[in-house]
Structures are given as structure tokens and as C-alpha cells.
Amino acid sequence: METITLQCPITVKAKVTEKFKTDMLHNLNRQIEKINAEVSHIEKDMKKVLAEQSTGDVQRVSMLLQRMEEEKQKRLSYRENIKNQITDTEGLEVGAEVVQGTLQRLVEVKIGDTMPGIMNTELLVEDGKIIEMRD
Structure with missing residues (x-):
């Protein structure tokens, strides 16, 4: 596999x-x-x-x-x-970040991938718009 x-x-x-x-x-x-x-x-x-x-x-x-x-x-x-x-x-x-919740995503992983990079993904939203994606 x-x-x-x-x-x-x-x-x-x-x-x-x-x-x-x-x-x-x-x-x-x-x-x-x-x-x-x-x-x-x-x-x-x-x-x-x-x-x-x-x-x-x-x-x-x-x-x-x-x-x-x-x-x-x-x-x-x-x-x-x-x-x-x-x-x-x-x-x-103003400017602080607060957790709103979690969503689920599908990720294809392979040998050698790092788990923290896969598991620690964040979306930052400002006034309803995604402004940043973080790994």
C-alpha cells in the first residue's frame, strides 16, 4: 500500500x-x-x-x-x-483569535509524511472569509 x-x-x-x-x-x-x-x-x-x-x-x-x-x-x-x-x-x-469549532477533511498520506503537519491544520476566518490556512 x-x-x-x-x-x-x-x-x-x-x-x-x-x-x-x-x-x-x-x-x-x-x-x-x-x-x-x-x-x-x-x-x-x-x-x-x-x-x-x-x-x-x-x-x-x-x-x-x-x-x-x-x-x-x-x-x-x-x-x-x-x-x-x-x-x-x-x-x-480586536485581533485576537478564538476557536470556533472543528471541521473534518480527507487527507491522502504516504510513508514519510509527518503526523503533526497532517493533524494540526487550522483555518483562520475574518468576518466570514478564510484569510489563512495553517499547517
Whole structure:
């Protein structure tokens, strides 16, 4: 066998710009608005269940309220995580590089190739455009 094709990760990094920060903060704030609406909806549903409690099975109503409270707490926890991300994003310096995620690529390798050169590939993106490929 002379060559083999491997699937290798590519790290995608974003170069921080004012536009990047603005877009990130906008998306994070939209997520918080969505979570707030979901929490409000859950609270309304809980009040409705409590108001109808006298007509139903108390144990079933209690279990339902408990599940609703758990869902509410999950969303509140997620909201706190997003608030932390907002703080982190606001603190980013223009020009810094942040990891956005990973992609996969197919690479044909042969005897004598170096693994670090294959495994450590990065793409640098600035405002949605690839500006550099690094090995």
C-alpha cells in the first residue's frame, strides 16, 4: 500500500473584529430573549396547572409541576451560561483569535509524511472569509 486516505480534523479560528463581537453579542442577546420567553411561558403554564389543581389528581399535578420546574431551571441555568459568554465576548480584544469549532477533511498520506503537519491544520476566518490556512 503506497497511500491511505485519512479523515483529519481542521480547527477553525475566528479573528476578532468589531463586527465579530457585535454579531456574537447580538446572537447571544437573542438567545437570552428566547429563553426569557420560554421561562415566561412555563411560569404561565404552571399557574394554569395550579389553578386547575382542585379538579385533578393531586399526585399527577404535583409531578407535572415538578417537571415544569425542572425545565424552567434548565433554561435559567442555560441563560446564566449565555450571560457568561456575553461577558467573555465583551472582553475579547480586536485581533485576537478564538476557536470556533472543528471541521473534518480527507487527507491522502504516504510513508514519510509527518503526523503533526497532517493533524494540526487550522483555518483562520475574518468576518466570514478564510484569510489563512495553517499547517
